[in-house]
Amino acid sequence: MDTIKTEKILLPVEGMTCASCVARVEKAVAKFEGVTSVNVNLATEKVSMEYDPSVVDLNKLADVVKDIGYKLDLSVLQKENNSTVEKNDYVDSHLKELKSDLIFAALLSLPITIINMGMMWDNFFLFNLFNVEQINKLLLILTTPVIFKSGKRFYKVFWNNLKHFSADMNSLVAIGTGAAYLFSLLLTLFPEVFPHAHHMHVYFDTAAVIITLILLGRWLESRAKSKTGSAIKKLIEIQPKTAIVKENNAEIEKEISDLKTGDIIVIKPGGKIPADGIIIYGTSSVNEAMITGESLPVEKSIGSKVIGGTINTSGYFEFKITTIGENSVLGQIIKLVEEAQGSKAPIQHLADKVAAVFVPIVVLIAIITFIVWIIINPDDLSVALLNFVAVLIIACPCALGLATPTALIVGMGKAAQNGILFKNGESLEEIHHANTIIFDKTGTITEGKLVLKEIFVNEISEVDFLSALASLESKSEHPIAKAITEYAKQKNINQLAITNFENKPGKGIVGRTDTEILIAGNETFLTENNIDLNFFKNKPQNYSIENSSNIFLAINGKLKGFVSVIDSIKSNSFDVISEIKGMKIEPFLLSGDNESVTRTISSSVGIEKYESGVMPEHKSDKVKKLQNEGRKVIMVGDGINDAPALIQSNVGIAIGNGTDVAIESADVVLINGDLSGVLKSIKLSKRTIAIIKQNLFWAFVYNVIGIPLAAMGLLNPMFAALAMSLSSVSVISNSLRLKKVKL
Numbered sequence: 022m023d024t025i026k027t028e029k030i031l032l033p034v035e036g037m038t039c040a041s042c043v044a045r046v047e048k049a050v051a052k053f054e055g056v057t058s059v060n061v062n063l064a065t066e067k068v069s070m071e072y073d074p075s076v077v078d079l080n081k082l083a084d085v086v087k088d089i090g091y092k093l094d095l096s097v098l099q100k101e102n103n104s105t106v107e108k109n110d111y112v113d114s115h116l117k118e119l120k121s122d123l124i125f126a127a128l129l130s131l132p133i134t135i136i137n138m139g140m141m142w143d144n145f146f147l148f149n150l151f152n153v154e155q156i157n158k159l160l161l162i163l164t165t166p167v168i169f170k171s172g173k174r175f176y177k178v179f180w181n182n183l184k185h186f187s188a189d190m191n192s193l194v195a196i197g198t199g200a201a202y203l204f205s206l207l208l209t210l211f212p213e214v215f216p217h218a219h220h221m222h223v224y225f226d227t228a229a230v231i232i233t234l235i236l237l238g239r240w241l242e243s244r245a246k247s248k249t250g251s252a253i254k255k256l257i258e259i260q261p262k263t264a265i266v267k268e269n270n271a272e273i274e275k276e277i278s279d280l281k282t283g284d285i286i287v288i289k290p291g292g293k294i295p296a297d298g299i300i301i302y303g304t305s306s307v308n309e310a311m312i313t314g315e316s317l318p319v320e321k322s323i324g325s326k327v328i329g330g331t332i333n334t335s336g337y338f339e340f341k342i343t344t345i346g347e348n349s350v351l352g353q354i355i356k357l358v359e360e361a362q363g364s365k366a367p368i369q370h371l372a373d374k375v376a377a378v379f380v381p382i383v384v385l386i387a388i389i390t391f392i393v394w395i396i397i398n399p400d401d402l403s404v405a406l407l408n409f410v411a412v413l414i415i416a417c418p419c420a421l422g423l424a425t426p427t428a429l430i431v432g433m434g435k436a437a438q439n440g441i442l443f444k445n446g447e448s449l450e451e452i453h454h455a456n457t458i459i460f461d462k463t464g465t466i467t468e469g470k471l472v473l474k475e476i477f478v479n480e481i482s483e484v485d486f487l488s489a490l491a492s493l494e495s496k497s498e499h500p501i502a503k504a505i506t507e508y509a510k511q512k513n514i515n516q517l518a519i520t521n522f523e524n525k526p527g528k529g530i531v532g533r534t535d536t537e538i539l540i541a542g543n544e545t546f547l548t549e550n551n552i553d554l555n556f557f558k559n560k561p562q563n564y565s566i567e568n569s570s571n572i573f574l575a576i577n578g579k580l581k582g583f584v585s586v587i588d589s590i591k592s593n594s595f596d597v598i599s600e601i602k603g604m605k606i607e608p609f610l611l612s613g614d615n616e617s618v619t620r621t622i623s624s625s626v627g628i629e630k631y632e633s634g635v636m637p638e639h640k641s642d643k644v645k646k647l648q649n650e651g652r653k654v655i656m657v658g659d660g661i662n663d664a665p666a667l668i669q670s671n672v673g674i675a676i677g678n679g680t681d682v683a684i685e686s687a688d689v690v691l692i693n694g695d696l697s698g699v700l701k702s703i704k705l706s707k708r709t710i711a712i713i714k715q716n717l718f719w720a721f722v723y724n725v726i727g728i729p730l731a732a733m734g735l736l737n738p739m740f741a742a743l744a745m746s747l748s749s750v751s752v753i754s755n756s757l758r759l760k761k762v763k764l
Contacts, residue, residue, distance in 0.1 A: 032067060047068075123233065201231075201738070238746020263276055305335055309331045473586055539575070598627045658673070659675065
């Protein structure tokens with residue numbers, strides 16, 4: 022059976038205003054044949070979906086979304102690096118349109134409000150030339166443009182919703198303001214329709230002011246939402262607009278879009294690096310803080326990798342472009358952050374379920390409110406109408422829809438600025454539940470930069486021993502093998518031709534020369550191959566041997582010696598472990614190394630529980646065992662030989678190296694490889710979830726308190742509109758507090 026090849030895509034959606042809109046768009050896209058998964062984000066106004074391109078016609082999908090009242094913007098597919106550019110263009114134009122409608126509505130609502138307030142005073146009519154009927158007609162003339170120009174967005178979506186027997190926040194606003202406007206219009210132009218018309222008031226001011234206040238809320242909300250995505254904007258802005266390209270020994274300034282792989286780029290002191298590449302001339306130090314979060318400049322020389330968007334602090338160098346655009350480190354980071362910000366945390370599903378049924382329930386409550394007040398006060402239709410409108414307006418579920426995504430966007434942006442990349446909202450939430458953390462040793466707790474410390478030989482010269490060992494180890498990619506071959510190169514040791522090479526992961530390697538069988542590996546591996554290790558066991562167990570990784574070499578079945586390879590502990594390992602323990606998270610250390618080394622390293626960093634001699638494929642079994650005990654497990658490793666364990670864990674954290682940001686098996690990637698990133702990830706997760714819970718609490722409480730007050734006639738519709746607008750802004754403002762969190 023052929024595997025379905027799916028693609029992931031991120032597209033802007035215009036017209037969404039509340040959690041109900043999100044639910045409708047999500048439902049419509051999910052039902053489309055060929056779409057395997059979908060997430061719609063109100064805060065970013067984007068849909069993230071995985072689909073089968075051989076089945077899905079995006080134009081037809083856009084028509085389906087348009088049919089329910091929203092616009093799926095496919096124009097971004099035509100432009101390279103489009104998503105952010107298009108998004109910024111849309112945000113700017115959307116803000117301008119909102120501001121224009123708001124100013125227009127406010128200019129007309131002000132005289133409408135003044136006239137309405139004046140009509141409450143008996144002396145008001147002494148100072149004007151119009152009677153009540155004439156003033157009502159003037160108010161109708163002033164209010165109509167507010168309804169049909171500034172408020173047209175609400176009625177347009179309401180009409181689309183009505184055709185599909187659905188409703189959202191726009192429906193509530195349209196029904197509420199529309200009811201107040203139509204009632205006032207009929208009372209003004211056809212007073213004979215109402216038996217007690219002379220006792221009734223018009224509510225043109227209610228309709229106009231509600232639209233003005235909701236537009237004000239939308240405008241403030243859009244401005245605040247644009248700030249939540251500032252981390253992405255900053256990432257985009259760190260890339261220079263032009264670069265100096267060296268062609269035929271001449272320096273030519275080119276636009277970034279004109280660069281290609283293989284170009285030679287000239288970087289002068291203070292210059293920004295425009296793309297990823299490798300230095301071919303010169304030396305310098307480069308500030309990579311904007312990518313990795315590492316504050317200290319990194320020394321660079323010929324052969325060093327450089328990352329696009331970083332800054333050259335001193336020196337002159339030239340580099341050859343290896344990667345550009347979406348495949349560059351910066352491109353991958355932007356893509357990962359955007360995808361993560363477009364995802365959902367499990368905590369959001371509660372809000373989604375509520376939103377799916379919220380608006381119809383509110384409309385029902387409003388209708389019941391209207392009927393009850395008609396029964397209580399049958400002579401005054403206006404009281405029932407006012408309370409009907411108040412219920413509809415106070416209940417708009419904007420804050421509910423923004424509670425989770427705004428916090429996720431700010432939290433993930435903050436993480437990216439600190440060199441931490443969350444793959445999705447689920448991993449950010451899951452970390453705060455963790456009570457157990459497993460660390461791989463090499464490259465995680467330790468530097469991962471192994472060096473050969475001592476050599477012990479048995480009935481063989483040191484040169485011949487090193488020649489045989491380095492020849493065999495040169496076939497392996499293991500860090501210990503690299504340390505041995507690097508040492509041999511420094512000593513100018515000649516290498517032998519090796520055949521029949523065989524690698525035994527976590528144990529050792531086997532190979533042949535013309536006359537000899539070579540076996541190299543750890544103590545267990547040589548014992549399994551019946552090699553007598555008495556030579557090693559009779560050696561005095563000094564500190565160097567006990568606290569290093571020992572690699573043995575046997576030739577034709579006889580031990581010829583061993584080397585000790587050491588790896589220094591990262592300077593901040595002890596402090597990080599100490600703080601993690603302070604958070605009531607129990608640390609474990611897993612290592613493929615011997616008991617002595619593992620015990621010493623574990624003790625040095627303050628980890629009480631450890632296991633040595635663990636094969637890469639068995640690390641995931643350890644994770645599973647702890648999970649079966651009811652633990653929530655974080656696994657921290659290098660993302661290569663720890664892949665199974667990273668996948669098995671509740672949250673896998675991969676230690677990156679500044680250039681490897683798309684480690685598939687991990688949920689979280691620490692770009693700069695600093696262990697403090699683990700601590701920062703946990704802190705940020707806890708703080709973000711706390712903010713989300715606060716947002717959801719106030720969003721729910723706001724509606725739980727507001728709706729009964731409105732139904733009982735204790736809330737004026739205009740105050741309801743102001744409160745509803747400010748609730749959304751307060752939720753976003755609360756989320757923005759994450760920007761100031763110290764990690």
